[in-house]
Amino acid sequence: MESQKSTSPEESSNETDYPGIAYRAKAASIDGILLIVFLALLNSIISSFNRVPDGFKIAGFLFVFVFYDPLFTCFTGGTIGHKLMGIRVKKLNNEESNINFFVAVIRFLIKAFLGWISLLSVNMNPKKQALHDQFVRSIVLFK
Numbered sequence: 001m002e003s004q005k006s007t008s009p010e011e012s013s014n015e016t017d018y019p020g021i022a023y024r025a026k027a028a029s030i031d032g033i034l035l036i037v038f039l040a041l042l043n044s045i046i047s048s049f050n051r052v053p054d055g056f057k058i059a060g061f062l063f064v065f066v067f068y069d070p071l072f073t074c075f076t077g078g079t080i081g082h083k084l085m086g087i088r089v090k091k092l093n094n095e096e097s098n099i100n101f102f103v104a105v106i107r108f109l110i111k112a113f114l115g116w117i118s119l120l121s122v123n124m125n126p127k128k129q130a131l132h133d134q135f136v137r138s139i140v141l142f143k
Contacts, residue, residue: 018142019128019140020123021120021123023086024119026081027081027084027087030080030084031068031069031081034068034080034081038064042061043061066105070105070107071104073089073098073104074098074100077089082140086143087143088142089104089133089140090140092129092133092138099138110131110135111132114131118132121134127139
């Protein structure tokens with residue numbers, strides 16, 4: 001799919017086709033499956049050691065769950081699910097730049113807190129931004 005780049009978000013809303021709910025939901029489903037696999041692998045690794053403190057187990061699981069989305073989003077422009085669906089997360093005011101880690105964490109926390117409510121808001125604005133995207137000024141684009 002070919003899209004034109006624009007310097008201002010106002011101009012780009014008429015020139016760019018933005019991913020809708022279906023693409024984003026499929027990406028989230030892929031990421032959910034991957035998280036289950038990652039957590040199962042982590043559990044298997046931790047279980048192979050004797051007497052691992054519960055705090056260490058909890059920290060490991062929280063690290064995988066909480067930082068999977070923000071780390072991939074800030075360093076690669078999206079999660080594995082995003083990549084497989086051909087979408088990416090960028091700054092609203094600079095569609096060539098990834099959002100930074102702090103913004104990616106805030107975006108993830110809002111997304112996790114609001115859940116599907118945030119995603120269902122995608123069709124309510126011309127750039128198809130979910131509530132978590134609007135709050136941190138990010139945009140989801142096709143690659």
